Amino acid sequence: MGNSSSSSGRGHHDETVDYGFLAPQGVYTGPRDWNQAVVSQLIVARKLAPFYRPLEDYEDDWDDDQILAARKDLPDPENADTVTRIEATHANASRNGHNKRPGMQKEPSKPEAAIYRGSVECPICFLYYPPNINHSRCCDQAICTECFVQIKRNEPTTTHLVSEPAACPYCVQDNFGVVYTPPPWRAGIGSEGMHSVWSDSPKGSQQSIDTSVRPPTHKRRQKSFSADSPEVVTTDQIRPDWEAKLAAVRAAVTRRANRRIIMRQVGDRLIPVGVTSGRVHALSAEEAASAAESAEGGGSRRSRRRQQAQQGQGFEQFMGMAGQDLEELMLMEAMRLSLLDHEEQQRKEAEEKKKQETAAAAASAGKTDEQPSEAPPAPVPGPSMLEVRSVTESSPSNVASSSSSPAPVSFSPSLIPQSANGEVPGHKRKSWSLSRSRTPPPPANHASNTSPGDESSLSTWRRRTSSPPPFSTLNAALTSTSTAAAILRANADGGDAITPSTNEPHADNISAGSIPSITVGDTPNTPENIVIPSRPENGSVRPDSQADSASSLYPDRSGSALSSYGQLPSSPESGVDQEPLLSHEPVPSAESEHPKKVTTSNEEPRHISS
């Protein structure tokens, strides 16, 4: 009986459930951003009302034809075609005497019309649906499936990093969900072997069909269902990717916040030389924790696994994610070009200065007090080489290990956001400490990145690098998992600037007179060897002679011993009797005492995981 129907029109018949459909009927035209597979499954399982073709209007005294005529037109040819075929199939198929005839013939037992008896108006779309309609779990209000699938969480944005569950449109209770009571009969998918009302009473009167078919008038529930009861379908269930979406947006923000721009200071300018990817953090324990947290109650393995599984598809939906790499590359390329430009200029200036210097040295031998005046205030764009901590050329794997290792010297305190990166809206000073703990550099790597300065004078510490690789911005940026950084030691007043202990925060005084100080962990202090002959240029970015700028910027400090630019103020010979400019030891404490450090981070990762 009922079974026979499956042989006649199975292909099409299988697409319907209780004369409704598995896919929307075009009430809404926006993107179908729910998980259609899940929705179909729920419909087949009779946990969600099928998508019925709604009626524009409905009156209780309408006959079948009026009902069928009131059915909403189908939106697109594809669906219309399907339905036509279905109807044709029905018309041709003789199913145990229950023959559906096309045309205007009055056939009281037309199930397609009969299901609309007692139609209910959906309060949202104002269309009429068969009385077996979903009801809100909380306040028991009717809602059609078309409207239900439209209701969702607000998409998280980079400025709004939370995602509250959708609230009931009727009573505003959180975790909107619906409960569906299927009709007592079945048709279409899942009807095999079921007792079919239609087949059994082919000649039944309208009344008998009504009584047998219509689900008992919806009785108002006494209690509401909780969001996690098995009968309830929530908006999150049909959009299981919301977690992945949220995690993706959070990760993007975190990564952005984590990104550091590597700068060099030249006079009062800051030259961006690279950018860290910030990608590391996306995999950090912190992030994982926040992801797990967002999974909430389900903090279980299941939800995490689900999340991972969805990540593949979820991530790609985010422009921010896909565009990220490109964006970074473009930024780095811009930096590289600017750097090339800068190098060129620097080289010229350096040469000029060298000549000048030689002349000056010759002229002023023994007349050291003259020197300041001869030295231009900032003759060499003495960049503070804010250290770029590149990972040993190869390794992302390095990241993990380095993050857990103690960080003897690394810190990335003073990176200046505004000049380079338009997308860094602000900065929080606190974040330097986070970045430090997260990605301490392998100390050995320091050396390799601070490529030795070349011209005139170099302090010895710079030369410690046995084999400085050519500095490549791109390379450094790409390989550095996070950065390095540097302290911009800025001292407007000049005099005490060279005190190596970095605990005097003058960073806010960056001016022409500022001198960047570099703290490098593994740098041995070698005060001897102060005068260094110029070195062959290697064409790479030169951190430049710190000493140069130091002495020239603080002319008054260059004591009698400063007979040439090669002298470090911090060297024993210099008039400055304090500790060396670059010291290993004081770093950690200095770091903690630096309130003025600036970083490019715009978001403290911790905020994100709320």
Add this chain to the structure above:
Amino acid sequence: MASISARRLAKELREIEGEGCPVGINLIKADDFATWWFTIEVMGDSLYQGEVHTLQFRFDPQYPISSPAVQFLVTDGRTAPVHPHVYSNGHICASILGNEWSPVLSVVAVCVTLQSMLASCKKKERPVDNDRYVRNAPDNPKKVCRFSDY
């Protein structure tokens, strides 16, 4: 076929025409399903006695899932009522127009809500940040109200 918004608005319109608007509210323009105008006045005792203001509704194709953009008109001699939640450019800070919008609400329901918002006002004054807001406000109030409602 018509979008959900046109379909639903057609029904709302039919209802308005059939049953009329609540007292104090009058539909003055509904030429299409994109922009509707209503006049609104507060009946009975209130600070706004005798004032008639014009409300403009703008609908996008996702209405009623997405909220309408509702504001008072301040052109052609019309004014926005002086109210702590109404900016001088006509924008209204009301939660139901932002994050508390529900697709169950209708145009008439919004009118009635705003009418009662005016009726319950104790002191006629502009929002404290009126000048700053008006200076930077976009044309469409929905673009800002979403997060300012918290």
